[in-house]
Amino acid sequence: MAEEFKRAPNHFQGRPLADGSSPWPVEAGRYRLVVSRACPWASRAIIVRRLLGLEDAISMAVVDPIQDERSWRFTLDPGDRDPVLGIRFLAEAYQAAEPGYDGGVSVPALVDVPSGKLVSNDYPQLTLDFSTEWTAHHREGAPELYPEHLRAEIDAVNEVVFRDINNGVYAIGFTRDQAAYDRRFNRLFDRLDELSQRLESRRYLVGDTITEADIRLFVTLVRFDAVYHGHFKCNLLKLTEMPVLWAYTRDLFQTPGFGDTVDFDHIKRHYYVVHDNINPSGIVPAGPDLSGWATPHGREELGGRPFGDGTPPA
Known part of the structure; x- marks a missing residue:
């Protein structure tokens, strides 16, 4: 039996490119x-x-x-x-x-x-x-989510976040080996602790604006209490019990373009119904309480400009 969960590579890697060097043109409506x-x-x-x-x-x-x-x-x-x-x-x-x-x-x-x-x-x-x-x-006022001068740092953060958090929760949830579970579980919460320390004095992961790095971390954190904590056995702490990360995630959730794209009903029904090897009953839990997502986060005190020189989406 395989010790570690292995994510399959992405088989289709076509890319629409602006310079015309790809068989797929960058073309609106295409x-x-x-x-x-x-x-x-x-x-x-x-x-x-x-x-x-x-x-x-x-x-x-x-x-x-x-x-x-x-x-x-x-x-x-x-x-x-x-x-x-x-x-x-x-x-x-x-x-x-x-x-x-x-x-x-x-x-x-x-x-x-x-x-x-x-x-x-x-x-x-x-x-x-x-x-x-x-x-x-891009719309007028679109933010720079992958600014050239920060790409090396964004890529480095993304690599760690993917390995230990984005993919880490899946490696924990789908493993059938206790030692592998323990190892990935400890790595996940060690990394969350490191990110809490990083974000304690800065509003965003890289620079003073929202970047690709924040988006990649957010999509896992926003699902943490709803599915990963219980369903994937990532249960040392809930997000709501990690003060810095809970405030950070609420800050993003309340930013236009983030929370308005989240559907907790779809999230919970997918994980708890489709993963019948983990949840054979197919019962979708009623919790957690979602009212906390609208509460003040206080992260504005750290400064930062969510969209940099740009503007929020309409």
Whole structure:
């Protein structure tokens, strides 16, 4: 039995590039972003798209949080079909790109509307490209989420956050080995403690504005008490019991573009119903109490400018 949970690599890595060197042009209306509001990897793309104002350039489809044997499905739409792509299952776009493909079907997925083919499920690169390749379609006042002079530091923070936190909660939740669980559990809370110390005197992870690093950490923290604490056995502390990280996450949640993209109903139903090997009863817990997300966080005292020289999304 495998000791460690291994995340499969992203098989489709097409990239629309602004310089025309890719077979996929950067073109408004050409692509459709398929997401699940339950999925933290997809939530990154939802937030970045909204902050940059790419809604008119890249349309978005939201799948049902409950998958069946064919994975993500468009049962939230009339006729159980995506109205733009005309398909019932995201797997159809994967098959259009690679006939006979039998690997995993994941979100976020960028689909070429004219051909119906999947372009990319490479979630780490997708949001960086939204910031760097789609600048001609950013809204006026769009923030710099991946500023060039901070990229090395952002990349370094992202690497650690992915390994020990974003992916770490999954490594804990899906392991079947006690020693592996103990090791990843300790690493997760050691890293959360380090980030608490980092954020105690600074409002954001890198620089004095919101960057890609904050978005990547936020999508895990916002799900922590609702699913990871109990469902994935990450139960040393709740987020609400970590004062700095709880205030930091509330600060982001109350920032336009963050909390208004979060759907706790989708999040809880997906994890507790789909992961029947972890939760065989399929019962979705009633808690936690969500009222605390609207309470004052006091992080403004640390300074910082959420959008830098830009403005909030409408």
